[in-house]
Amino acid sequence: MRFSKEEIQEALCLRHTHEIQERLDRGRVAVAGLGGLGSFVAVALARIGVGHLHLIDHDQVDLTNLNRQQYCMGHVGMYKTDALREQLLEINPYLDIRTDCVRVCEENIRELFAEDDIICEAFDVPESKAMLVNGVLGQFEEKKIVSASGMAGYGNSNEIRTRKITDRFYLCGDEVSDSRNGLGLMAPRVGICAGHEANLIVQLLIDDGAER
Amino acid sequence: MIRVNGEDRQLEKEIILQDFLEREGYQTGRIAVEKNGGIVPKSRYAETLLHSGDVLEIVSFVGGG
Incomplete structure (x- = not known):
């Protein structure tokens, strides 16, 4: 079954109201890293109709990803950018989705994120997280970054929180549960942290959208 | 005295970050x-x-995503 753009828009407005949906439609969000955090954030934002999504990852789907990432057996071996775009378009075929199958580094940040307003840091390696946060805050004046640190293991749901570090830098997670300390990454707790990231992004889109 | 991650710290002398x-x-x-703030x-x-009087927030990232 296929629905028209108008039908989908009407359904979204019924849930969110016209006023809110307009702000979500205008949203330009990049998701850097499409693992447990990024794939969850992208699906959540696609469901509520955030208009412009920019998906960035250099890697392919591996069988060990399926314990927490939004992919299925049939996606194993595909580039995550392609596998995720395919799923988001199943949810809403009228979203503007840009993909870049590249490795993010200090040198390509300026060009890669030029058109995005909010950047979701969803990498796995701490050095990559620090590189992106420092790069975005150092190379741009206006863009906001929502980052995550500390979501390994299970239990202690309420220790995962969202903290405002500066006007442009927010941090989600418990800030201590390191995946390298023998704690595995599991769908429920990574999902809680990803939910924090996605929910904050929505808040920024709606509240900042009201100022325009 | 500087403030680091919400805690006051005494500095004997000025120090490079x-x-x-x-x-x-x-x-x-x-x-x-x-x-x-920046x-x-x-x-x-x-x-x-x-x-003295500087307020620092140092975010240390841990692995996982």
């Missing part, structure tokens, strides 16, 4: 440093002098 971070055991490849670029760690 880079030296402070090393002394405190931070891995500089895994952190972001905010000073008085981010300090990594390239300036070695030339940023900490003064």
